[in-house]
Amino acid sequence: MNRLAGSGIIPNLNLNGRTSMTKRKPLSTVVAESLAEKIRSGELQPGAQLPTEAELCAEYDVSRTVVREAVARLRSEGMVVPQQGRGMFVSETPSPRNFSIPDEALRTLPETIALLELRLSVEVESAGLCAERRTDKEASNIRSMMEQIDAQQADPAAVQIHYDYDFHLAIAKAARNEFIHGFLAYLGPMIVPRFQLGYVVQPALKDSYYARIHSEHKAIVDAIERQDGGKARQAMRKHLQNSLGRVRALARASGVEATDAKQKAARSLFKDMKTPASPGA
Missing domain, CATH: 1.20.120.530 (GntR ligand-binding domain-like)
Structure with missing residues (x-):
């Protein structure tokens, strides 16, 4: 049995023939970064509603816990905001690089x-x-x-x-x-x-x-x-x-x-x- 399976660490063969270990990003980070890129690129426009938890689970093939952690990260960074009874929405607040306070x-x-x-x-x-x-x-x-x-x-x-x-x-x-x-x-x-x-x-x-x-x-x-x-x-x-x-x-x-x-x-x-x-x- 491969002892690396499920460990979050994957082997990587370098040019010298030695095997090094590269730590894989947590799934929640992968999902958060993907959604953040969609927001930055305009694929998810300011004011747009995020897909539901079920839709995100299906899109990324992850659990609800992973989706919730990813969305919580986006929320902590001010990229999404909740609207009571409706779900999560892309923040209408301009990115700090686009305005000066x-x-x-x-x-x-x-x-x-x-x-x-x-x-x-x-x-x-x-x-x-x-x-x-x-x-x-x-x-x-x-x-x-x-x-x-x-x-x-x-x-x-x-x-x-x-x-x-x-x-x-x-x-x-x-x-x-x-x-x-x-x-x-x-x-x-x-x-x-x-x-x-x-x-x-x-x-x-x-x-x-x-x-x-x-x-x-x-x-x-x-x-x-x-x-x-x-x-x-x-x-x-x-x-x-x-x-x-x-x-x-x-x-x-x-x-x-x-x-x-x-x-x-x-x-x-x-x-x-x-x-x-x-x-x-």
Whole structure:
């Protein structure tokens, strides 16, 4: 029996007649590199959905575990991103070699991600409360604002990633909780000006990006109009998770590590807030 079989090592005869040992690449690496090349060559376009696990298993004649490891590697490198309930998609974030982000902006990426995670937790409930408490006039105004914002479809290089923040503030205001609205208004200047939309969306994909965002906005507004708090929360969560996913992909593609910057972000956020006085003070 050949003791090298299944070992991941194959014999290689060199010019001197000596046998050397060459270690074979793990199957997951082979699959990941093949998919990465398809992405780089344009065979898999930005925004395209990856084949299913079963399809990739059949194409490469490997197990699901191998496929999952390969896709996880691509995801860690920012080449693919998940879309909740739909699967994995080729990232729309331009490759770092195709764009330049100022160093100052790059340094704030971990902090921005931390703030977006915080924002998500608050806005999901904000949307639900809005659906349950809004007036007919407020619902109408929110739809009008959505239509106005979504119709602009500006050049990604000339608009901020969170260009729709006023739409989110209108929802928060109709939630009838001044703490929620005040908190999100406070976060706005920290989040909105940081990154151009062009950092995460290639110009050629502008139309499909705006169409998808409008679809996400519409799902939120439809639920608000139906006064369906559960669906409003679900739609808002999906919308913000997708947004957060794009910024995380940007961080991975740029080689930015989320170290202790999240803690620094929290300290920066609350440094000016006064500590409540002790009872009896």
